[in-house]
Amino acid sequence: MRGRNAAIAVSGLFAAAVLGGLAARSNRPAPIRQPPREQAARQLDLGAATLAGSVLFDSAVEHYRGSFEHRGMYVPLAVASATIAASLSGARQPNRMRTGVHVLAMLTGVAGLGFHIYDISKRPGGWSWQNLFYAAPVGAPGALSLAGLTGLAGQQLRTGQVRPDSQSGRALAALAAIGILGDVAEVWLLHFRGAFHNPAMVLPVTIPPVASLCLAGVAAGAGRPSLRTTRGWLWATAATGLAGVGFHAWGVHRMMGGWRNWSQNLLEGPPLPAPPSYTGLALAGLAATRLMEEAHE
């Protein structure tokens, strides 16, 4: 498949998933003032969809680069698309299919981790910097598992299977804290590979770790930092994820031929779809703080 056709195909898949998901939810009127539980659920939906969107485009680009050598390399594209649709549909009733999609996403992520670990270990040099830099990215599939978990949490919150209390808030904070930390590790590895040649490359390994620490404090029930502070760092993390797309677009411009040579440089340059995974995880963290707040009130 030529680069242009591939790009159109993946964008179409994404658009279909988003529109399909939204269409499923649009037949119910939105309440004037949403209860915090509903707000948290919406944030979780959006977080899961953002994470899944990041996985869809990132795995499409990277697996296209790997010529879809194994048929399994198509799986994350399909599962991530389904996760987007399931997350955005905003179900009020328990639904086996939606639950199934989110569980599938979790399992696919775990399977992906296994495949990527196998890919690294079979190469000459094994667990060397060379293979961590250039073989399949070791932690990336985890983002799909996190999307599934986040989507499931949103669904269960909305359907009442999970109570909007401080216990579930703390559990969600722990999940987001760990997710962000995993993302930080991946970003550090790849920005280290790029020798942090642009000072902005330091931002995504400094801001999100603080947010992760704040969430860990919340999860531990330490009472500090305050929810307000935590939310501040989470919004900063979400912004870092969005700004990252812009920085990576700049990075593509700095490759040989720049954007004129997009079909090569989207593959060889910094990955455009990767940074919003921070945004998705930050939304999950914000949902956690919302639940904690409601519990306090």
Next chain:
Amino acid sequence: MQTPRATGGRAPDVFTPGGWVPMREYDESEEVDFVIVGTGAGGGTLACKLAEAGFSVVAMDAGPFWRPLEDFASDEAEQSKLFWTDDRLVDGENPLQLGSNNSGKSVGGSTVHFAMVSLRFRPEWFKSRSKLGYGFDWPLDWREMWSYYREVEEALAISGPVNYPWGPPRPRYPYRAHKLNAAALALAEGCEAMGIPWTETPIATLSAPRGRARPCVYRGFCVLGCSTNAKQSALVTWIPRAIAAGAEIRDLAMVGRVEVDGRDRATGVHYHRGGEWRFQRARNVVVAGYAIETPRLLLNSANSRFPEGLANRSGLVGKYLTVQSNQAVWGISGKEIRSYKSPPSLALTEHWNYQDEGKDFHGGYCYMSQGPEPQLWANTQLASRGLWGEALIAEMQNYNHQVGLKMVGEMLPQERNAVTLADETDQYGLPIPRVTYSWCDNDRAMIGHALDFMGQALRATDARDIWKQTDDTCHLNGGARMGDDPQTSVVDADCRSWDIPNLWICDGSVFPTVGGVNPSLTIQAMACRTGDRIAAMARRGEL
């Protein structure tokens, strides 16, 4: 290219097709602080250091001033324009092949087409006579040189491994190693089978953007000129810095003679540019023409006070020319190797540079993965194996599967290996150099060891039809060696000639020994040191 580009107050901008940068120009009647002959690893680096230290500098090169983005084609024959192919005579028991991998005629010198391998000397090599029992001691301390290696590695943003397996600890390379190609993975596989360490080669091509230079696109034409500026040659690093600091670069300017007055001081250089001989006055002259042209210029500049050539009271100018052995083993892999992709030598082992046990020879060697371009490969098949016609065509069908390991080995310095003047003259009317070279028993023993070892390593991969290329050499050094004693050396540790205090030599020709690694990093480190030393001496009024 016949017409100089760096004129009229501007020089080509190497980062922009058709672009220019402003360049300061000096009048020929003006006595500049330094005129530098040659703009490669030695001269280009020193021009930058001296200009940044505030000296007035004119640096001349016999070759053209290229803009790689528009002047370099993906064509081996076209790119031979980067080589120094003027007439030279070769003789001796093992005459050298000159004109491609060991010489360059461009602003930036042979760094424009070097393989970018940027290795540090093993510390003991700076005192190989005292510590290892062969060759000669350098008048330099390895710790000082290692700090200058660092300066060069940063200036070139060397991409290297996170941890280097051999020698004393070194700071992390500025940029990370590149992704290994299949040829490099074959080297790794062989080393692991032989139980010796290997690593990614520290290499002067970018693995991330830097300034106006783009990262490497793995075009693989490195040794024929990088058309994307990822290669950190002197042309795109030291030279732009030198021009920005006020140096003038004179391209297509062939220096034929260094003028020396009755008080044994150099006064300037006679050079050929724009169809005529001209003269540039200077307070100091630096000769940086590499191991053949530097002795040739000194010998060609003989006068009544220096009848044997300039700076040659020791009689050693042109002597102890020392090259490096560059033999290889090749085979056919079952896998597609496509070794032309990526820089040619992405992985190496320095095991036999740092391991002294189990050798029946002095000195060391490293070996690297290889990626010959097709025309060079056909030439190799013809020259080394005599293949022609059907046999050559059949062999070339294996091109995408061929895989090889090639050594860079330390040959021992011998007085009989020398650059002298022939009776014939070149297009400028200057006597051409005669280059005499013979291997010694130690050289042969090392080559034998390396070919055996590399052969075993290659056999440990899936390669078959393995054969040895026994005749190649690379990297010219020596010919104006440095030392502590005016009787046995041409220049002192600061690259200043013993006989003429304002005549300096700054290139690979000052190497007393060559070590088992590619010399470009050491030449640049030495040039950085020389620049700092000259600035310090100027402050003390010792110039």
